[in-house]
Amino acid sequence: DAGITQSPRHKVTETGTPVTLRCHQTENHRYMYWYRQDPGHGLRLIHYSYGVKDTDKGEVSDGYSVSRSKTEDFLLTLESATSSQTSVYFCAISEAGTGNLYGYTFGSGTRLTVV
Amino acid sequence: SQQGEEDPQALSIQEGENATMNCSYKTSINNLQWYRQNSGRGLVHLILIRSNEREKHSGRLRVTLDTSKKSSSLLITASRAADTASYFCATRGGGANSKLTFGKGITLSVRP
Numbered sequence: 001d002a003g004i005t006q007s008p009r010h011k012v013t014e015t016g017t018p019v020t021l022r023c024h025q026t027e028n029h030r031y032m033y034w035y036r037q038d039p040g041h042g043l044r045l046i047h048y049s050y051g052v053k054d055t056d057k058g059e060v061s062d063g064y065s066v067s068r069s070k071t072e073d074f075l076l077t078l079e080s081a082t083s084s085q086t087s088v089y090f091c092a093i094s095e096a097g098t099g100n101l102y103g104y105t106f107g108s109g110t111r112l113t114v115v
Numbered sequence: 116s117q118q119g120e121e122d123p124q125a126l127s128i129q130e131g132e133n134a135t136m137n138c139s140y141k142t143s144i145n146n147l148q149w150y151r152q153n154s155g156r157g158l159v160h161l162i163l164i165r166s167n168e169r170e171k172h173s174g175r176l177r178v179t180l181d182t183s184k185k186s187s188s189l190l191i192t193a194s195r196a197a198d199t200a201s202y203f204c205a206t207r208g209g210g211a212n213s214k215l216t217f218g219k220g221i222t223l224s225v226r227p
Contacts, residue, residue, distance in 0.1 A: 033214065042203065042219035043158075058214070090157055103148050103160030103205075104215060 003027040006091050006107035013114055019078040021110050023091030025071075031094045032074040033104065034058075034066065036087040043090065049074055081114045088112070118142065119204040119218030127224040134191040136221045138204030139184075145209045147180055149189045152201045152220070161202075162189075194225045 004025045013019050023032060034046040035058075045058030047066040055066050063085060065077045078085055088111050092104040122137045138147070146165045150158040164171045164180045164187065171178050177190040191198055201222050205215040 035217075040219065043217040045214055045216070048214055092158075101163070103150070103163055104158075105160070106157035108157045109155075 004091065004093055004105055004107045006089075006110050008110060009108065010111045011113070013081050013112070015082060015114055016080050019081050019112065021076045021089055021091075021112070023074045023076070023107060025074075025093050027093060027095075027105070028071060029093040029095050029105075030071075032068065033092040033094075034064075034074070034076045035090045035092065036060065036085075037090060037109075038087050046076065046089075078112075081112075083114050086112060086114045118144075118206045118216035119147075121202070121204055121218045121221045123221060124219070125222045125224075127226065128194055129226050130194060130196055132194055134194050134198070134223055134225070136189045136191075136202055136204075136223070138187045138189070138218060140187075140204075140206045141185065142208065144182075144206045145213065146207050147178075147187050148205045148207070148215065149176075149178060149187075150203045150205060150217075152203065154200075158203065191223075194223075196225050196227045199223060199225045 007022045033048040035043040037043050044060045046064050049055045049068040067075045088109045090109050091107040094104045119138045119140045128134050148163045149161045152158045162173045162178050164178050175192045180187045201220045203217050203220045205217045207213050207215050
């Protein structure tokens, strides 16, 4: 999607290894989010950021950490990957201030498989 | 926990027919949004309706909001095969740092 890219698009990793997913935006939006999407659960918020170095937990944050050292990058790290973290991960961005008037812009997703 | 619950879970219609999808939610909201997701892609924002609005239109889309019933509906008129996708409602509470909470989605199939 224009203005937001996720990398990698696909990844297979082994149980117990750390994994980092990257979200990069060129829109200079203040807010960034990480969601996971699983069949039967829809999208669930993992972590979000409301500014550089300002992050907070979502509803399914256990086993995940995030960092935001620059406005444009939001990293999601699985500290020790487990099979239950096999999922499709989406990053989203929204504008500050006008966030209540506009929706989120989503990346194309990262399909992560933990074997 | 999901705030929005869509209904039905799946819908199959013929091209040219109208598609109506419903969403119910539990707590007070600032706005409600609908998104579309094509297979293998990210979500795309379709329309946003604020809590003080009752109806909104965008092209072939019409969304209504009834805050007394905590429900919304999305109507797609004159559906096309290209409308085949999953549709999600999402609610946003008050506060500058409030986040969107998504439902589980509705799978719409439009038969040519």
